[in-house]
Amino acid sequence: MNEFELIARLTKTLPTNETVLAGAGDDCAVLDFGVPEKLILFKTDAVVEGIHFTRETPPKKIGRKALARCLSDIAAMAGTPTAALVTLALPEKFEVEFVGKIYDGLNAVAEQFGVAIVGGETTTNPERILISIALLGTVPRGKQVLRSGAKVGDAIFVTGELGGSLAGKHLDFEPRLKEARWLAEHFHLHALMDLSDGLAGDLQHILNASKVGAVILKSALPVAHAAKLRAKENSSAKPAALAALTDGEDFELLFTVASKDAVKLLDTWKKKFPQLKLSCIGKIVAGDGILLRDKNGSHKLNAHGYVHFS
Amino acid sequence: MNEFELIARLTKTLPTNETVLAGAGDDCAVLDFGVPEKLILFKTDAVVEGIHFTRETPPKKIGRKALARCLSDIAAMAGTPTAALVTLALPEKFEVEFVGKIYDGLNAVAEQFGVAIVGGETTTNPERILISIALLGTVPRGKQVLRSGAKVGDAIFVTGELGGSLAGKHLDFEPRLKEARWLAEHFHLHALMDLSDGLAGDLQHILNASKVGAVILKSALPVAHAAKLRAKENSSAKPAALAALTDGEDFELLFTVASKDAVKLLDTWKKKFPQLKLSCIGKIVAGDGILLRDKNGSHKLNAHGYVHFS
Numbered sequence: 001m002n003e004f005e006l007i008a009r010l011t012k013t014l015p016t017n018e019t020v021l022a023g024a025g026d027d028c029a030v031l032d033f034g035v036p037e038k039l040i041l042f043k044t045d046a047v048v049e050g051i052h053f054t055r056e057t058p059p060k061k062i063g064r065k066a067l068a069r070c071l072s073d074i075a076a077m078a079g080t081p082t083a084a085l086v087t088l089a090l091p092e093k094f095e096v097e098f099v100g101k102i103y104d105g106l107n108a109v110a111e112q113f114g115v116a117i118v119g120g121e122t123t124t125n126p127e128r129i130l131i132s133i134a135l136l137g138t139v140p141r142g143k144q145v146l147r148s149g150a151k152v153g154d155a156i157f158v159t160g161e162l163g164g165s166l167a168g169k170h171l172d173f174e175p176r177l178k179e180a181r182w183l184a185e186h187f188h189l190h191a192l193m194d195l196s197d198g199l200a201g202d203l204q205h206i207l208n209a210s211k212v213g214a215v216i217l218k219s220a221l222p223v224a225h226a227a228k229l230r231a232k233e234n235s236s237a238k239p240a241a242l243a244a245l246t247d248g249e250d251f252e253l254l255f256t257v258a259s260k261d262a263v264k265l266l267d268t269w270k271k272k273f274p275q276l277k278l279s280c281i282g283k284i285v286a287g288d289g290i291l292l293r294d295k296n297g298s299h300k301l302n303a304h305g306y307v308h309f310s
Numbered sequence: 311m312n313e314f315e316l317i318a319r320l321t322k323t324l325p326t327n328e329t330v331l332a333g334a335g336d337d338c339a340v341l342d343f344g345v346p347e348k349l350i351l352f353k354t355d356a357v358v359e360g361i362h363f364t365r366e367t368p369p370k371k372i373g374r375k376a377l378a379r380c381l382s383d384i385a386a387m388a389g390t391p392t393a394a395l396v397t398l399a400l401p402e403k404f405e406v407e408f409v410g411k412i413y414d415g416l417n418a419v420a421e422q423f424g425v426a427i428v429g430g431e432t433t434t435n436p437e438r439i440l441i442s443i444a445l446l447g448t449v450p451r452g453k454q455v456l457r458s459g460a461k462v463g464d465a466i467f468v469t470g471e472l473g474g475s476l477a478g479k480h481l482d483f484e485p486r487l488k489e490a491r492w493l494a495e496h497f498h499l500h501a502l503m504d505l506s507d508g509l510a511g512d513l514q515h516i517l518n519a520s521k522v523g524a525v526i527l528k529s530a531l532p533v534a535h536a537a538k539l540r541a542k543e544n545s546s547a548k549p550a551a552l553a554a555l556t557d558g559e560d561f562e563l564l565f566t567v568a569s570k571d572a573v574k575l576l577d578t579w580k581k582k583f584p585q586l587k588l589s590c591i592g593k594i595v596a597g598d599g600i601l602l603r604d605k606n607g608s609h610k611l612n613a614h615g616y617v618h619f620s
Contacts, residue, residue, distance in 0.1 A: 006406065006409065006432055007431075007432060009406070009410070010409070010410065010413050011429070013417075014417065014420075014426070014427040014428075015417050015420040015421045015425060015426055015427050016426045016427075016428075017392070017393070017424055017425070017426045019392055019393060019426065020393065020426045020428055022428075023426065023427070023428040023429055024427070024428060024429035024430070025429065026429075028429075029393065029395065029428035029429050031392070031393055031428065031446070033343065033345050033348070033350065033392070033446075033448065034345050034346065034348070035343050035344050035345050036344065036346070038343070038344070040343065040350075040446075042393060042395060042428060042429075042444070042446060043395070043429075044354075044395045044397050044430055044431060044442070044444045045431060046397050046399060046431065046433045046442070048399065048433055048434060048435055050436070051433070051434055082327070082329055082341070082343070083327070083329060083330065083339065083341055083352060085339065085352060085353070085354045085444065087354050087356050087442050089356060089358065089440060096316065096319070099316065099320070100319070100320065103320050107323075107324065107325050110324075110325040111325045114327055115325060115327070116324070116325055116326045116327045116329060116330045116333065117324040117325050117326075117333070117334070118324075118326075118330055118332075118333040118334060118339035118341065118352060119321070119333055119334035119335070119336075119338075119339050119352075119353075120334070120354055121317075121354060121355060121356065122316055122317060123356045123358055123361070124358060124361055125358055125435065125438070125440060126360070126437070126438075127436070127437040127438070128435070128436075128437070130399060130435060130440060132354070132356070132397050132442045134352070134354045134395065134444030136341070136343075136350075136352060136446075138343065
């Protein structure tokens, strides 16, 4: 049983109440607490030593990554982050300076995005550092974008470049908060999420939630330089296009819009965000699953993204 | 450096914003998101295998405890819990049935208190299970009770009985949610918190936040049967009164009210909650620290509550 199968089993029948507009299964929970004109977004995300970072990772970058991952989930709802709690589980003999620098990294990215750190706790995890962030945000009522709205005929877009994130980007990525808000303000996004487990696996979440399929053009994939370099330097590494499809930790936006909006979107994006690539990588079709199309034809993509416990 | 010293150092200069009414240092963060008549409460709490439970603990009770601890923090603000996220960090080889039962315990206590479970995540922690809960709640505007309001002359109260919780209560305690709300509705509570690290250490947090001291009457301490039994059966165990002062995980309410309200409070409490003891254990005085008074006189209490990393 892998992570997704476990989650599916555990989340089948969860207690709910009248505040819940979207619970388990999207990038954030969406809650109605009666804030006029706004809904509340609620998310947690953890990083674990040896999995998401190592003892050699500069501690400021550990702290930065821990919060930035959660910020990326708020971006994935086109929201604005507000306040975070930090759970720091530490081995009994920790270096105070190391922990202080984790906080420096956390605080810096919090300040960059206007997020208050409003507490949390320290506890003991004898073998390794674990940091869990709980994050609150808001989204204008009716402007939240779920995974479930993709429609047959939609164009599929991704921001930035994909693959090879572990070469460095996973510690330095920019959560696409302003980009996602701009998109939701100016276009009717049908579905939106952030890429954390790899395009192939993550797109499948949109397809499952929306009960549709997708065709992806291999030549349209924006393959990151790091993925190309790795493929070139190491003959046993993944081919670069496969890395773009299956490497995790890209933290880019994946979204769909009606095909009639696609050209205008690409044009206005270029003017608004000239530094950040936006790529139309394919379209939503009837059915399920992902067809990858290249010069040799189409084949069903069964490559999974990064899966814990697999 | 112990847990509290580390936290003090890390939380000295945290990023904040206009939503924050109370941040690090109270039982919950208190946030103003613009909900008419309500403020938002935000809290996280983690339990770790080998520290807060063992592999022999029935898994339903692990799940119950994980959420109930957080509920107790909402009670400590006189609030109402609303929605929770569950972070489950698991060794790579986990038993699905075991994890399912953890969720059964979580779900049962969530339903008991009207809390929605709105998602979370699973991640890997190779050596031991760690469960972190993030919880949202609300409190009527102006009715939140912080740790910082204790005044010289106040009477100090605790609910229930203290000490010896590890004999079983730590897995079965009832978060004092309805009791705390009733108290805040009917009396002007000056300071309120829940007892998690032991009375001596926890009361000190109220004293520090309120810049006052306290006198505690040893004979007034409501010592739990479990603590008395342990002291009787094991000559090397803590004396029962010391256990009541320093054992952790009681999850009872500790609060202060003006002394003029004390008798009426005890009378009405007995009618409202006849099954749950309420004890006046001492009073707030000028100065700092805790004086413990018994038949031999008074002495400064320097016994700390349970401290991680000590």
